[in-house]
Amino acid sequence: MTAAVLLNLAPGPDMAFILGQTARKGRKAGFAAMFGIWSGAFVHVLMAALGLSAILATSAIAFSIVKWLGAAYLFYLGLKALLSKGGSIVSESGFDETKTSSIFWQGAIVAVLNPKVAIFFLAFLPQFVVEGAGPVSAQLFLHGSLIIVVAALVEPPLVFAGSKLARALKTNKRVALWMDRSLGALFILLGIKLVTSD
Numbered sequence: 001m002t003a004a005v006l007l008n009l010a011p012g013p014d015m016a017f018i019l020g021q022t023a024r025k026g027r028k029a030g031f032a033a034m035f036g037i038w039s040g041a042f043v044h045v046l047m048a049a050l051g052l053s054a055i056l057a058t059s060a061i062a063f064s065i066v067k068w069l070g071a072a073y074l075f076y077l078g079l080k081a082l083l084s085k086g087g088s089i090v091s092e093s094g095f096d097e098t099k100t101s102s103i104f105w106q107g108a109i110v111a112v113l114n115p116k117v118a119i120f121f122l123a124f125l126p127q128f129v130v131e132g133a134g135p136v137s138a139q140l141f142l143h144g145s146l147i148i149v150v151a152a153l154v155e156p157p158l159v160f161a162g163s164k165l166a167r168a169l170k171t172n173k174r175v176a177l178w179m180d181r182s183l184g185a186l187f188i189l190l191g192i193k194l195v196t197s198d
Contacts, residue, residue, distance in 0.1 A: 040111020045144030081184030
């Protein structure tokens with residue numbers, strides 16, 4: 001539980017995406033991003049339980065492909081925010097449901113296309129496997145799911161706090177522009193960090 005809490009509090013593309021969408025577009029967008037990230041993380045849990053993450057750990061080609069796809073997507077999100085005109089902070093009452101689903105899928109893609117998450121699950125979860133306590137795949141699935149359950153306790157308060165900030169700043173175009181630029185720069189930096197990872 002302690003390890004899961006620390007993992008969920010660690011900054012990274014997932015947390016940046018959730019907080020960024022919350023600050024820019026409000027609570028609904030924040031929760032859509034959060035559920036998308038969780039869905040992507042669950043894919044990694046399944047991959048670890050089924051042993052598919054081992055492919056990324058042992059194949060330099062597979063790792064590179066996923067790494068470059070993930071970095072390209074982060075660059076895309078970053079450039080999109082950098083080129084915006086600062087008008088993305090909107091009231092929750094005027095938020096388009098189609099955009100909610102779009103943010104959900106963006107979050108899922110951000111999580112799935114991060115090979116470091118797959119490698120992390122493969123290296124992290126086996127440390128908690130107990131010999132003789134049941135099938136290894138079932139234990140990996142249980143521990144991986146626990147990380148997502150802990151996320152359900154850690155991340156919603158951050159979304160609520162971020163939505164209050166969004167409501168306070170939604171009428172200030174200068175601050176909105178600054179927030180978009182900052183988020184865009186952050187995603188590009190995270191993309192560069194992902195590209196330079198081994």
